[in-house]
Ligand SMILES: Nc1ncnc2c1ncn2[C@@H]1O[C@H](COP(=O)(O)OP(=O)(O)OP(=O)(O)O)[C@@H](O)[C@H]1O
């Protein structure tokens with residue numbers, strides 16, 4: 026760098042920059058997602074539902090396999106009223122939640138270690154990659170052999186389906202922490218524990234939360250799959266059982282419920298992600 | 314009384330496997346950056362440190378701050394050898410290094426948090442220091458909602474909030490525009506005159522070095538040693554006008570003379586230009 030000899034001082038003391046340039050960037054559009062896309066997308070969705078209603082009625086589709094939407098809705102209300110639906114939803118969500126919760130408890134600390142200590146990662150990476158690329162459904166028979174047909178094997182498969190999303194994203198989050206922030210923290214005498222708690226964790230939250238979004242979705246899908254294959258309760262069981270009994274109205278009611286749950290969960294997770302990373306966002310997320 | 318004693322500091326970096334540099338025509342994976350630095354800094358003194366790029370100024374600061382181990386030699390703070398970051402030392406970086414997930418206020422509180430100051434006192438002190446830097450009303454802003462000058466004010470406030478006896482500043486104003494820079498220089502001087510912390514301030518600007526300093530330490534090109542120490546006997550308090558005085562100009566010529574050869578030498582040291590620097 027060349028040495029620059031500055032011009033003699035300007036003499037006048039400019040008004041404090043702090044007070045002067047409290048810039049408020051122009052308001053950005055509230056949120057990109059949602060607003061416009063919904064109203065644009067609505068007609069096509071409506072058309073789809075309309076087709077679903079009239080195609081079986083006009084005999085384009087066999088109503089035994091494809092009952093009209095209104096029949097499906099009737100079945101849905103029937104299931105809802107009898108409390109059957111709530112019971113199955115509750116069981117499925119509980120399994121997914123336990124599996125996901127356990128995955129978080131395992132993956133986040135493990136991801137911290139793997140992201141922070143390269144020796145640890147070198148040792149464990151190959152195993153993790155191998156496990157990660159093994160389908161959770163291929164492992165269901167193994168889980169059943171090991172853990173029995175009960176709850177444990179279902180929780181194991183949800184755990185397995187979510188743990189790697191969390192792990193991989195935790196590792197990359199930890200690795201991406203700005204070294205300057207670590208240096209600053211150390212210069213203030215931050216202890217190792219505080220370094221994890223107060224610097225590495227918050228810095229990697231955006232990445233962890235992004236992984237959690239994928240993990241939650243994946244654990245819900247996994248639990249449905251497992252319930253279809255081997256269970257006596259849960260939404261997956263309801264769908265599978267209705268199909269066997271040719272209760273197609275109930276079957277579609279179950280599928281629609283799944284879709285609805287997926288949409289709601291995704292929406293909640295997007296909202297949570299935005300909340301957890303609001304410090305990254307534009308200025309209008311600030312309380313002022 | 315000497316607050317900081319730097320004696321015989323040498324620092325050699327071992328490069329990562331596969332990395333090489335050419336030093337004096339020879340390929341090597343070891344780079345000597347500091348080669349015997351001796352320096353005594355008095356209590357409450359304002360030292361500015363200048364030297365060509367790659368002369369090891371940042372490394373020296375890291376060693377004094379306890380962030381890097383020297384290969385040889387010791388640094389003492391009030392008679393105690395430094396081996397790790399000392400709670401009595403504050404550090405300010407060129408790139409602010411604020412935690413982006415914390416508000417301005419809570420960034421300052423952080424420095425007190427890790428030193429175990431109780432919550433109430435933390436908040437009060439953080440507010441006081443924000444106000445000292447003219448940032449009242451910006452408590453709840455996140456760093457990305459503040460201008461560069463404001464962010465650096467917060468960073469300095471964070472470093473000062475724990476009442477450090479030593480303040481290390483590595484080109485703190487280099488990323489700011491010229492006006493903001495001058496404003497911050499005089500703000501820093503005003504606050505320093507009040508609190509009388511010992512400051513070591515690295516800069517590439519000769520004017521900044523003279524304006525702030527009691528003494529300017531000029532480093533040689535790599536491997537860095539102290540080439541010359543220049544007393545700046547300009548009266549205090551100093552205001553911006555002092556830059557156009559004859560004395561100031563004389564200092565300017567003197568510092569430039571001390572630096573010129575080193576800068577030229579460093580130019581030839583391109584192979585080592587700070588590719589591995591922080
Ligand atoms: N961790 C490291 N490993 C290897 N070499 C390093 C390391 N840190 C610094 N260096 C080398 O040490 C030398 C001095 O670096 P330093 O950052 O202290 O220079 P500086 O005087 O602060 O330069 P500048 O004015 O450009 O900031 C450089 O050549 C740099 O490449």
Ligand SMILES: [Mg+2]
Pocket residue numbers: 370371372483
């Ligand atoms: Mg430097």
